[in-house]
Amino acid sequence: xxxxxxxxxxxIAGPKKAVVxxxxxxxxxxxKRFRSxxxxxxxxxxxxxxxxxxxxxxxxxxxxxxxxPVVTTNRSASLYFAEIxxxxxxxxxxxxxxxxxxxxxKGISENGTPDLAIFSGLxxxxxxxxxxxxxxxxxxxxxxxxxxxxEPQADYSxxxxxxxxxxxxxxxxxxxx
Amino acid sequence: xxxxxxxxxxxxxxxxxxxxxxxxxxxxxxxxxxITTFRNWDRQLLSRYKPFxxxxxxxxxxxxFGKCDLTGTKRGACGITMxxxxxxxxxxxxxxxxxxHVSHAHELVSELIKRFGxxxxxxxxxxxxxxxxxxxxxxxxxxxxxxxxxxTVVSYLEREVTSLxxxxxxxxEGDPLDLESKVFHSGMIDHxxxxxADIAQISGFNFPKADPDxxxxxxGVKGIDTKKPxxxxxxxxxxxxxxxxxxxxxxxxxxxxxxxxxxCSAIDLSRNNKKARIIGPISWQMRYIRSxxxxxxxxxxxxxxxxxxxxxxxVNTRVIATSEKNCIGLPDRxxxxxxxxxxxxxxxxxxxxxxxxxxxxxxxxxxxxxxxxEERRRTHRPFSEAEANEAALNCTGCxxxxxxxxxxxxIPDAIQSFRDGxxxxxxxxxxxxxxxxxxxxxxxKGIPVHRLIVYSGWEKLNNEQFTVRAGRxxxxxxxxxxxxxxxVLGEIPGIIAFVGCANYPNGGEExxxxxxxxxxxxxxxxxxxxSAITIGMYHDExxxxxxxxxxxxxxxxxxxxxxxxxxxxxxxxxAVKIANIFAKRNLRGNYxxxxxxxxxxVGAVGIAWGAMSQKAAAIAAGFWRLGIPVxxxxxxTKYRRxxxxxxxxxxxxxxxDSRTGEEVYTGPVPEHLFYAAETEEEAxxxxxxxxxxxxxxxxxRIIKITHYIDLYRKLYGKIPDDIYRFIRKKGDIPLTLxxxxxxxxxxxxxKESPIPDPTRIRSYEGKSGESKR
Ligand code: SF4
Ligand code: SF4
Ligand code: SF4
Numbered sequence: 001x002x003x004x005x006x007x008x009x010x011x012i013a014g015p016k017k018a019v020v021x022x023x024x025x026x027x028x029x030x031x032k033r034f035r036s037x038x039x040x041x042x043x044x045x046x047x048x049x050x051x052x053x054x055x056x057x058x059x060x061x062x063x064x065x066x067x068x069p070v071v072t073t074n075r076s077a078s079l080y081f082a083e084i085x086x087x088x089x090x091x092x093x094x095x096x097x098x099x100x101x102x103x104x105x106k107g108i109s110e111n112g113t114p115d116l117a118i119f120s121g122l123x124x125x126x127x128x129x130x131x132x133x134x135x136x137x138x139x140x141x142x143x144x145x146x147x148x149x150x151e152p153q154a155d156y157s158x159x160x161x162x163x164x165x166x167x168x169x170x171x172x173x174x175x176x177x
Numbered sequence: 178x179x180x181x182x183x184x185x186x187x188x189x190x191x192x193x194x195x196x197x198x199x200x201x202x203x204x205x206x207x208x209x210x211x212i213t214t215f216r217n218w219d220r221q222l223l224s225r226y227k228p229f230x231x232x233x234x235x236x237x238x239x240x241x242f243g244k245c246d247l248t249g250t251k252r253g254a255c256g257i258t259m260x261x262x263x264x265x266x267x268x269x270x271x272x273x274x275x276x277x278h279v280s281h282a283h284e285l286v287s288e289l290i291k292r293f294g295x296x297x298x299x300x301x302x303x304x305x306x307x308x309x310x311x312x313x314x315x316x317x318x319x320x321x322x323x324x325x326x327x328x329t330v331v332s333y334l335e336r337e338v339t340s341l342x343x344x345x346x347x348x349x350e351g352d353p354l355d356l357e358s359k360v361f362h363s364g365m366i367d368h369x370x371x372x373x374a375d376i377a378q379i380s381g382f383n384f385p386k387a388d389p390d391x392x393x394x395x396x397g398v399k400g401i402d403t404k405k406p407x408x409x410x411x412x413x414x415x416x417x418x419x420x421x422x423x424x425x426x427x428x429x430x431x432x433x434x435x436x437x438x439x440x441c442s443a444i445d446l447s448r449n450n451k452k453a454r455i456i457g458p459i460s461w462q463m464r465y466i467r468s469x470x471x472x473x474x475x476x477x478x479x480x481x482x483x484x485x486x487x488x489x490x491x492v493n494t495r496v497i498a499t500s501e502k503n504c505i506g507l508p509d510r511x512x513x514x515x516x517x518x519x520x521x522x523x524x525x526x527x528x529x530x531x532x533x534x535x536x537x538x539x540x541x542x543x544x545x546x547x548x549x550x551e552e553r554r555r556t557h558r559p560f561s562e563a564e565a566n567e568a569a570l571n572c573t574g575c576x577x578x579x580x581x582x583x584x585x586x587x588i589p590d591a592i593q594s595f596r597d598g599x600x601x602x603x604x605x606x607x608x609x610x611x612x613x614x615x616x617x618x619x620x621x622k623g624i625p626v627h628r629l630i631v632y633s634g635w636e637k638l639n640n641e642q643f644t645v646r647a648g649r650x651x652x653x654x655x656x657x658x659x660x661x662x663x664x665v666l667g668e669i670p671g672i673i674a675f676v677g678c679a680n681y682p683n684g685g686e687e688x689x690x691x692x693x694x695x696x697x698x699x700x701x702x703x704x705x706x707x708s709a710i711t712i713g714m715y716h717d718e719x720x721x722x723x724x725x726x727x728x729x730x731x732x733x734x735x736x737x738x739x740x741x742x743x744x745x746x747x748x749x750x751x752a753v754k755i756a757n758i759f760a761k762r763n764l765r766g767n768y769x770x771x772x773x774x775x776x777x778x779v780g781a782v783g784i785a786w787g788a789m790s791q792k793a794a795a796i797a798a799g800f801w802r803l804g805i806p807v808x809x810x811x812x813x814t815k816y817r818r819x820x821x822x823x824x825x826x827x828x829x830x831x832x833x834d835s836r837t838g839e840e841v842y843t844g845p846v847p848e849h850l851f852y853a854a855e856t857e858e859e860a861x862x863x864x865x866x867x868x869x870x871x872x873x874x875x876x877x878r879i880i881k882i883t884h885y886i887d888l889y890r891k892l893y894g895k896i897p898d899d900i901y902r903f904i905r906k907k908g909d910i911p912l913t914l915x916x917x918x919x920x921x922x923x924x925x926x927x928k929e930s931p932i933p934d935p936t937r938i939r940s941y942e943g944k945s946g947e948s949k950r
Contacts, residue, residue, distance in 0.1 A: 008580060016248045074858070094852060098823075126812075132233070133229060135249075149580075
């Protein structure tokens with residue numbers, strides 16, 4: 001599988017495309033660098049199956065270890081967080097993207113405008129277009145895509161990955177090192 | 178005619194014969210509006226519902242100055258910004274859609290004038306419809322009575338579409354909001370075009386006239402009688418299809434062939450003749466053509482696969498193109514004798530022909546199918562088990578198909594299971610597949626992926642018989658009188674309209690489920706076009722389709738099909754008629770006041786779950802200008818911009834209270850104008866939320882809030898944090914939720930606010946003045 005180029009073949013982006021994260025440490029460096037990240041978890045997070053469970057279980061771990069507030073956009077992810085008794089902010093994805101595009105927005109619990117928005121588990125094309133909106137109209141914000149498919153409209157994105165590699169990367173991030 | 182608009186003076190000669198004197202309603206301020214007439218109204222809407230752009234491309238390549246990189250804050254060589262460029266693309270799409278509908282309307286009117294003469298009287302609703310053309314009355318200030326009156330309207334529409342399109346030229350309109358205002362104008366023009374088309378065809382082709390009990394039509398492939406010739410019609414302009422039925426009746430018998438259809442031509446044909454069979458929505462083209470069942474395919478216009486000739490050729494089906502707009506490379510045989518054309522098709526000298534004469538195309542279609550069908554039945558070889566097995570064996574699991582599939586369907590895994598003797602996974606993909614064939618284009622091994630999916634699912638398809646109620650057309654005046662009060666007061670929680678194409682993210686079942694859910698909750702559920710067909714394709718536990726289980730009357734708890742794409746005019750028309758018939762507001766040339774009424778009082782929402790076309794964009798835009806929100810599915814973000822409100826910014830949500838002249842806070846109702854939902858549950862929650870209006874009475878608001886909270890809970894498992902924004906007085910609180918809502922109010926320092934007599938137009942001056950603010 002090629003690691004460059006959009007996961008969806010025809011959804012070609014550019015000239016400005018996401019930096020491909022080939023070393024997992026880059027993600028952890030980003031998480032250390034940004035003061036106010038937010039993790040946005042989409043509806044596919046409870047469908048995508050990796051070696052160690054559903055994608056959402058990795059994301060919940062990452063959020064916990066790195067103390068990142070979580071937005072769940074949908075029913076299944078919200079229920080998952082309720083079941084594991086962890087807090088998530090339920091906000092539809094189009095609304096959170098619109099809020100993130102506003103530099104004057106005070107943040108999900110009024111604790112400041114996020115400076116890094118991490119997206120995972122969204123339908124590919126929808127994430128592609130929302131990230132494009134933020135790329136062009138939210139210069140104050142950086143975006144990071146944690147998907148198995150490269151999302152070129154983000155500022156930073158994982159490359160196209162097979163599920164083993166995706167598992168390894170998410171597990172590494174979840175160790176919080 | 179007293180009007181400040183030059184155009185209407187130019188038109189005086191041509192409208193001189195219209196019976197304007199017989200219409201005693203005084204002319205309103207804005208008959209035949211131009212592209213700037215409602216700029217202030219549009220800006221009012223856009224000040225709340227700001228565009229959120231999602232460019233599909235960083236570049237602009239519209240002129241030879243380009244390509245220009247518009248990333249971030251860069252401007253193009255012409256000076257345009259990315260924001261304006263996105264609005265320009267939306268305008269282009271909406272212009273394409275409006276032009277398509279207006280041209281379609283023009284052709285229908287011309288054809289009917291040819292058949293019945295210009296003085297043929299319009300009758301879209303018999304005695305039950307007094308306001309026969311609410312949108313034409315509203316926008317043009319005319320009361321059309323004959324077909325030739327509609328020609329006058331069409332001339333105006335064509336002029337506006339041309340002006341709008343010219344605004345997209347390089348170095349023309351460059352301000353995003355001015356472009357958005359023009360998008361709204363294109364939508365309003367589009368809806369008038371829809372109305373022209375539908376009232377013309379209802380009158381001329383004798384469709385159901387506002388009939389809640391329009392007949393149930395057979396839907397699906399089960400039971401097609403292949404002992405007879407089978408004709409397939411695809412497209413939107415019903416004239417060639419009606420001609421086929423007429424020809425059969427006159428020269429053979431109505432039952433001597435199976436006439437089947439896909440998309441809106443099928444819907445409209447079934448309005449003309451209940452014997453027609455609807456096969457499915459637009460996404461069913463490939464599976465049905467490839468089945469080899471149709472002997473002859475007659476295509477007219479819009480949303481037809483452009484490779485129809487190749488696919489039909491592969492199964493030896495003959496094609497007849499009938500529209501100047503869709504000649505698909507075929508030789509024009511319009512002026513040849515029918516016999517010579519039939520001979521050329523029967524002998525396979527030609528795979529298809531273009532015939533720009535509906536009567537002749539009907540004759541050729543019927544006679545050709547009669548002559549070839551037995552031979553075709555003998556020689557047609559369906560995709561075989563051996564071919565399917567061999568194709569599956571070639572799969573390497575490379576994922577290229579998945580990376581091309583809009584729904585990322587798990588094709589390789591399903592093929593692997595099929596290889597292992599389990600066809601279920603492949604079969605299940607059929608329900609989720611949009612029939613785009615991108616998987617086949619992508620497969621490096623040349624595997625006919627879609628064919629394989631259809632092969633696995635065909636038996637199931639062939640065993641399912643559904644029904645859809647024939648499109649009823651307009652809503653009766655008496656129905657409007659009955660529901661107007663409860664709707665405007667909020668006691669019927671809203672009108673939910675399922676419209677648009679079949680590019681569904683998870684198959685059509687979601688649309689059917691949503692329609693049933695809202696009907697069950699006593700909303701008024703309207704359907705049209707491919708969504709109307711899709712909703713008919715499901716059975717409840719009692720084996721009933723939604724159209725069998727729910728009433729077709731425009732009332733709480735109905736599921737009513739207005740008809741095809743062009744019948745969407747009756748949905749916006751119903752909202753407008755509520756203002757006119759129930760609230761006694763003048764319609765004539767009075768768009769702004771009526772839009773203000775609809776936006777503030779009529780809780781209507783459109784859901785276009787699989788919208789993909791430019792026509793769908795134009796239809797949505799027509800709803801936006803009336804202040805009616807539209808929700809699309811996740812693929813809808815590819816329309817490139819949403820119109821989103823910010824409930825958290827209180828100053829965005831004021832209206833003027835007509836009683837006191839004061840600006841008062843209303844809460845974010847409705848919160849968005851164009852919104853993409855990720856999931857079915859989110860769409861339902863949002864639709865319920867967007868039905869709230871400032872005018873709701875306490876009782877009405879309680880009902881709407883109860884549905885909103887319930888659907889929100891189903892989505893997120895708790896009561897919405899923003900509920901305090903929708904409570905104006907304690908009387909708005911549903912008793913059963915009192916404790917949790919009061920806690921929410923306390924947390925947010927809630928204060929009571931008045932229930933106004935709401936208007937937004939009185940917040941700015943006059944018809945041409947600047948905004949007061
Ligand atoms: S229209 Fe403007 S932005 Fe587009 S290519 Fe031409 S100069 Fe560049
Ligand atoms: S593209 Fe073709 S070979 Fe590759 S996984 Fe899909 S069906 Fe198999
Ligand atoms: S035809 Fe169906 S399976 Fe193939 S790419 Fe299109 S939606 Fe996916």
